[in-house]
Amino acid sequence: MPAATDGTVAVSSLSHTYGAESGEGTLALQDIDFSVAKGRFVSIVGPSGCGKSSLLMMLAGLRHPTSGEILCGGAPVKKPDPERIGVVFQEASLFPWLSARKNVEFPLSLRGVPQKVRTEKALHALELVGLKDFAERLPHELSGGMKQRVSIARGLVQDPQILMMDEPFAALDEQTRFSMGDELLRIWDETHKTILFVTHSLSEALYLSDEVLVMSARPGRIIDRIEVDLPRPRTFEVMSSPRFVELRERIWQQIRH
Ligand SMILES: Nc1ncnc2c1ncn2[C@@H]1O[C@H](COP(=O)(O)OP(=O)(O)OP(=O)(O)O)[C@@H](O)[C@H]1O
Ligand SMILES: [Mg+2]
Secondary structure: OOHHHOOOEEEEEEEEEEOHHHOOOEEEEEEEEEEEOOOOEEEEEOOOOOOHHHHHHHHOOOOOOOEEEEEEOOEEOOOOOOOOEEEEOOOOOOOOOOOHHHHHHHHHHHOOOOHHHHHHHHHHHHHHOOOHHHOOOOHHHOOHHHHHHHHHHHHHOOOOOEEEEEOOOOOOOHHHHHHHHHHHHHHHHHHOOEEEEEOOOHHHHHHHOOEEEEEOOOOEOEEEEEEOOOOOOOOHHHHHOHHHHHHHHHHHHHHOO
């Protein structure tokens, strides 16, 4: 398999200063180092403004770090590459005038993929998120959770080995949020993708992940790396287990200030 599709992520000595060119810059990220093995589910948590979204934008090639190196699948990330890295943001940000299927097809149409192939791939991605029967619906005909699933399907449509998600369920109510988490774990199980998941919710991070990276307040640094040794498959009950509570407390102590 070519290196660029193997699903590993490696970040070394990454720092970022916003507005560096104007002299008075804001140091947002400092000396970030971590690596993620293929197929792992890794969450990133930290106080608001610590640079989680900035980090994800850089990992996805949407922004350039001031310094440091990012390798995804062994190759440097210099620009967005949706065949290698799929991205899902907090707001579903769908085109309101396009059906669910057309929204999912959109990145393929940018690449000039023929209509027949586009439709096949979009329907497959929608099936993966359980929305095949809603393919022709417009976004306003879908619930918030369904819209977010369309957005996940769009991130998956080019079958990237790595999926990066920035608070994808933050706009949803708690119940929908946890069922979306279960849905995501099922997709992860079926597709063996590497997932990097930014969230504010410590419980969500622990419930979903193999590993949680904890960031400090700005300038964001990685201050802890927690191996989540809770058995899978995880169910709602795991959240009241002593180990879960202990890990949650450990993270909370580090980010509460
Ligand atoms: N385009 C930008 N220009 C200048 N400063 C920025 C820009 N984007 C983010 N910042 C600053 O960088 C820091 C990190 O922001 P970022 O959005 O990455 O944090 P975050 O951890 O995702 O926050 P939240 O949890 O609230 O989403 C903040 O201080 C923010 O003000
Ligand atoms: Mg953010």
